[in-house]
Amino acid sequence: MKTKIKTVAYTLLLFVIFNLTSCWQPIFYEIRKDVKPEEPTVSGVIPNITRYTADGVEYLFVSADGGIRYKPAANNIHGSWFLYPTPFALASYDFQASSFVGQQVISVFANSDTLYVLSAEYVSTGSEGITIPSKINLWGKTNSTLSLTEEWKLIDTTSTLNMFPIVKEYNTDYYTNFFNVFQTNSPMAAHRHTYICTYDSVTLKYRYFELIGTNPPVEITISRVEDAIAGDTYLDGSKARVYSAAYLNGSIKFYSSRAVTTDETYTDEAKHIYYGESNALWYTDGTTPVMALNAIEYISCLEVCADSILIGRGATFAESKNAGIVKTTRDENGIPGNILVPFVTNASFQISEVYTVLTLLNATPGYPELSSSLYSSVSFYSTNGVFKNIGLWSYYPERGNWNRE
DSSP states (O other): OHHHHHHHHHHHHHHHHHHHHHHHHHHHHHHTTOOOOOOOOSBSOOOOOEEEEETTEEEEEEEETTEEEEEETTOOOTTOOEEEOOSSOBOEEETTTTEEESBEEEEEEEOSSEEEEEEEEEEEOGGGOOEEEEEEEEEEEEOSSOOSSSOOEEOOOSSSSOSSOEEEOTTSSOEEEOEEEEEOOOSSGGGOOEEEEEEETTTTEEEEEEOOTTSOOEEEOOOOOTTOOTTOOOSSSSSOOOOEEEEETTEEEEESOSOEEEOOOSSSOOOOEEEEETTEEEEESSSSOEEEEEOSSOEEEEEEOSSEEEEEEOOSSSOOSSOEEEEEEBOTTSOBOSSOBOOSSSHHHHSOTTSEEEEEEESSTTSOGGGSOEEEEEEOSSSSSOGGGOEEEEEETTTTEEEEO
16 A cells, blocks of 8 residues: 555656646746846937948947937947937926926937937926927938037928927827838948928828938928728828838838838848738738738837848837747748747847837848847836836847847
8 A cells, every 4th residue: 555655656746847847948948048137328218220321330329318329330349339429418307497408319310421310309387297399300410420529400390391290189198299200221321211201280191301411301202102001002192101111122112111121231232121010020022012920919120130030029109918029030032931930049038028129220231140230129118127128239149148238
């Protein structure tokens, strides 16, 4: 009887041990991907990472806490982002005067020869303590060198119409902007273009302008939106709203999707455009678009490596349950895989589904994922995120993991 009890107990113990180790193995595998965090040096809500070429050197620019940050794209050292001077004092609140002074940097953009900064001025309602955006400004500087002393020029954006309308939502304290600025951000400087989309409250249509140097923006006509669907076909600018642009086959392609990228490198023309439509990843060579896969959650941004496509997830207008970063494969012909595949690195551990991915950028386009210098910025809308994680993240081949910038 004792022998039978011992045998049963031993069998039960083996069963428990086997199941515990098999169930916990994936968890331990993820824990092993955890690394010592770097000290955050570039924090804040960073909507995009902009390429800009000066002196024949490629630079990366971002808007972050503390203003504008930049670094040479070839620099893979943590903590090497420099402050770039702004044409205004940064926004702060003067308690004695009960008013805001200075301006907030919203974002940085660039075309082939000009760097642009979008900034906001604020006013306070006083005793109620409500902050209201009062004016949006566009600044530019055109130069062949990365001059830190050359003056910025305030670009005229009001002569034609107010290009940056901001409207208070009915019966709330929230304000909605009826404009957006977007860029191709191509690796090849000659393919870089920057545009403004604005809503004309008189004609009740969207209008589009291209930024050229520091001159007043030039109005353009967009005759086709590549991802327009039946019933939303772009005819007169009053239906589809354009959020993105990409350079392919010698021309600019416009998209309503916020997540658009190409496989262009610094030396090779793009062969494909990749874009997100809600949860779906699509691609095209300029002919018929093809759906590659369902990313399960809203696709917020995309970036291309030689052997993979990185997919940022999470709606920027609401909380997402399955945000974070995921990926799929990419074959030698540029065709994406039809399923999501796991990372070899700690990408999904560091940029987990709690965080909305705002942007992705490969500073070394054309290289395999593990040999690429990659950047991403994240934020979150729930109570599960960690505030010190809001900001810029990077993967460097020399470091071999994703970590804070």
